Amino acid sequence: MNTAVFGPLAWSVLQTTPRIAPFRSPHATELETSAPQAQAAYTERDDVRETLNVFYQALPYLIPCRWCRASCTRFVECISAYKWLQRPPRLTRGGTEYWMYLVHNLVNQKLDKRWYTDKALVYDGAVWASRDAYLCALLEWLTVVLCDLPIGLLAVPPREHATEGVAFVSVDVARAALEQWARDVVAPRAHWLDEAQRDGVALMHVVNAHVAHAHARMHRADVRADQRYETQRGVVSERAWTRVAWAMLYIEHLARLLRMAPDDSGAPLGSARLPLVVEQPLADTWRRKRHALADALHAWIAERPETFLTRDAAQRALHDARATVFPNTCPPFAQACSVVQAHYNPPAPAPPTVVGQ
């Protein structure tokens, strides 16, 4: 995975998201605003808190790079998401942005880069200025995440796995497990946040407990499955299942966030944008597009969770969602996939220095 390509894309999405979330301005309490300067804008809504926490606490499972995931787990514990994003009854936009800024600084520190000391100076430079650009970046980010998920789980595994004691499940059992998980994920108000708040732990730990339980349930169901039928079988490791399960939860919560986002005056989200390739914005409104994308993402998770059985099907489902929002500019499937390849290719080697010219 090419961190230099996926990294700026991921940061721009992560850092722009608080600006589309429904924080309420303290100055005009009847209005919600997404103007970036409204740092003190706050929310007391549990659904907003839950969605933002899923969004940020999913990071250690979804970033498409193994080493980044490992260190991100520590950083999210260190700049405690529980303490700063989950526990406060009043969550501010400024607080959410500051948390993200600190996590970014920890990653910078790991990479021996600069430790920024002025959030205002650096942050806006990595926030999309337009809502269209944000949606495009979000879709590209989701595609990158999906491409890296360890799915295609049910390709028939090599025979030697059998002797290593790796558990197998049939396609039918895995499909049923995905359907059950999708029902849990789309439940209107997840009980997980309440559970996490009651126990005083980060939401990610509660989600992980449910994910592990669902994995164990799948294997128990497979043992009980009628072995008289010869079905295609594959391996669903707990690690793979965990990442797929988080991806489904993440996508459903993105849909919720897009539904909740305010229709504000159209003030730019940030003052600058990263040099990413974006589609031409349509003349359509932000409201129509965000609802169209939210509906498409939600319908995918709720009605077609089995698409997570293979990577190609999952990518196609996301591409369908993209075509719904950007019908005129959505590239053909193959072309969209090739754009994502850039995130995987290693950086080109520096040209050799020619001495004496």
Ligand SMILES: Cc1cc2nc3c(=O)[nH]c(=O)nc-3n(C[C@H](O)[C@H](O)[C@H](O)COP(=O)(O)OP(=O)(O)OC[C@H]3O[C@@H](n4cnc5c(N)ncnc54)[C@H](O)[C@@H]3O)c2cc1C
């Ligand atoms: C969650 C996460 C974890 C990662 N972990 C790793 C890892 O372990 N190893 C690895 O090699 N790469 C990792 N990356 C990628 C890495 O962070 C960079 O994106 C990549 O190295 C490219 O760096 P860049 O110089 O283009 O700027 P980036 O770090 O991508 O930053 C983009 C822009 O954001 C702004 N910016 C910089 N710092 C901050 C800040 N603190 N707050 C707000 N804005 C800021 C600057 O304007 C900068 O140009 C990770 C990315 C993410 C999203």
